[in-house]
Amino acid sequence: MEIIGIIIADDHLIFRKGLRIVLNEIPFVKVIAEASDGNELLSILRKNTADIVLMDINMPGMNGIEATQKLKDKYPDTEVIALTMHEEIGYFNKMIEAGAKGFLLKKTTKEQLESAIKAVFYGETFFSEEFVLSTKPKYVAQKNTNIEISEREKDVLKLIAKGYSNQEIADKLFLSKRTVDGHKARLFEKTGAKNAPNLIMFALKNGLI
Amino acid sequence: MEIIGIIIADDHLIFRKGLRIVLNEIPFVKVIAEASDGNELLSILRKNTADIVLMDINMPGMNGIEATQKLKDKYPDTEVIALTMHEEIGYFNKMIEAGAKGFLLKKTTKEQLESAIKAVFYGETFFSEEFVLSTKPKYVAQKNTNIEISEREKDVLKLIAKGYSNQEIADKLFLSKRTVDGHKARLFEKTGAKNAPNLIMFALKNGLI
DNA sequence: AAGTCTTTAGGTATTTATACCTAATTTCCG
DNA sequence: CGGAAATTAGGTATAAATACCTAAAGACTT
DSSP states (O other): OOOEEEEEEOSOHHHHHHHHHHHHTSTTEEEEEEESSHHHHHHHHTTOOOSEEEEOSOOSSSOHHHHHHHHHHHOTTSEEEEEEOGGGGGGHHHHHHHTOOEEEETTOOHHHHHHHHHHHHTTOOEEOHHHHHHHHHHHHHHHHTOOOOOHHHHHHHHHHHTTOOHHHHHHHHTOOHHHHHHHHHHHHHHHTOSSHHHHHHHHHHTTOO | OOOEEEEEEOSOHHHHHHHHHHHHTSTTEEEEEEESSHHHHHHHHTTOOOSEEEEESOOSSSOHHHHHHHHHHHOTTSEEEEEEOGGGGGGHHHHHHHTOOEEEETTOOHHHHHHHHHHHHTTOOEEOHHHHHHSOTTSSTTOOOOOOOOHHHHHHHHHHHTTOOHHHHHHHHTOOHHHHHHHHHHHHHHHTOSSHHHHHHHHHHTTOO
16 A cells, blocks of 8 residues: 655644654554644645645644645645544635545544545545534535635734724824725625624634634 | 653543653653543542643543542642643633642643643642633732623623624613713723723633623 | 736715713612 | 712713725736
8 A cells, every 4th residue: 555645734732743643553654744834834845745734724824724725726636634623613614615625523533534544545535423413504504604804804803903993003004094994894894793893703703813 | 850740631532642742752751641531530540649630621521620629639639730722711710629720721832831740740830821811810820900890891891792882782771872981981991901892802802701 | 818806095974982071879898 | 877889971072983985006817
């Protein structure tokens, strides 16, 4: 059997180490590298080839969804298996759209990991049972509430959360106050929030900040 | 330096393995055993003595809070450091009451882990920064900046979060708008928030709503 | 090359929020 | 009972936010 080369992308040091140990126990698997966020992953991929990336979703800097999009764009032969917490199940939809071929919960077993890696390597998909069972209704419900917040809008959002006025935000980002007004108006429109406090509620509930 | 004996209690296989690897890199630490839930932990303690238990909160069977209570009851010299996900921050008080002496997020660093183990072993307490920032500081390091929010203020706070204007809140609570203005001003004063969005941030971080 | 999206920004008007005052009831605790 | 805190609310001002407009430059896609 061929050796399957794997890269781990996760911001948890402890999780990375543990995953590496478990993967080392699988004979046909070789761990090539570890990345602590999306940017590091892409930088590793410029020098190394991997068959599969085991990808966390919630990472600082570039998150798993964005990293998966960019990865599939540049290296379509490298497959992605998402490794998520139960709480991150809401991102299922986005990860699938980004190109992930497998989904496992972080409290997976060695056996399940082995099956998922084999399946995805040979062109199939693999979803852990817990995932399929607990996502189906949410998958449908999530689709129409799929909100895309641009980078600049996120910048503004974070500064609103810190308590800055539109003028102060404009000064910090070297923009006109009117531009900030505009970004904010678009945020209201996209999220359906009525005003700034409501927007913050929404953003925190949906993991936007 | 003495060798500090540690038991890991967590239901995640991968997390246990990773934690063991990281702990093995700390020279004065020895991992005695791993338990996958509270019952297994207590059964291990009947045959072994440990200085510190690194305890997950959310485990099947007996959870971390109950396990900590029973452990401190039978083995008062064994200290507990909680290792939690950010989402489990709400159990902070219960774990403290149960007798935990330290709190770390699961995405902790080796350095923080080392500091926490040393501190707790020598009779002190250790809380990771994120915990201190996002929980009520009444238990943490004698900082008595305890914020008391009255019932009426909480009512107003919740309606702000839902996106209502001061006038709308007044109508809903059968008050004058000026009264709502007043409650809000007091909330700003008490929390140190600059404005409404900032207040929502604060409230959510501190479990006020 | 055409079209879309993002980011930028201005005009104008209105609504809302916030600051800094004061002060009357009510409620609760020692 | 007495005093502190909570709840209520008004006056006056200013600052800020939000609602509608429009529009141009740059990035990105097909």
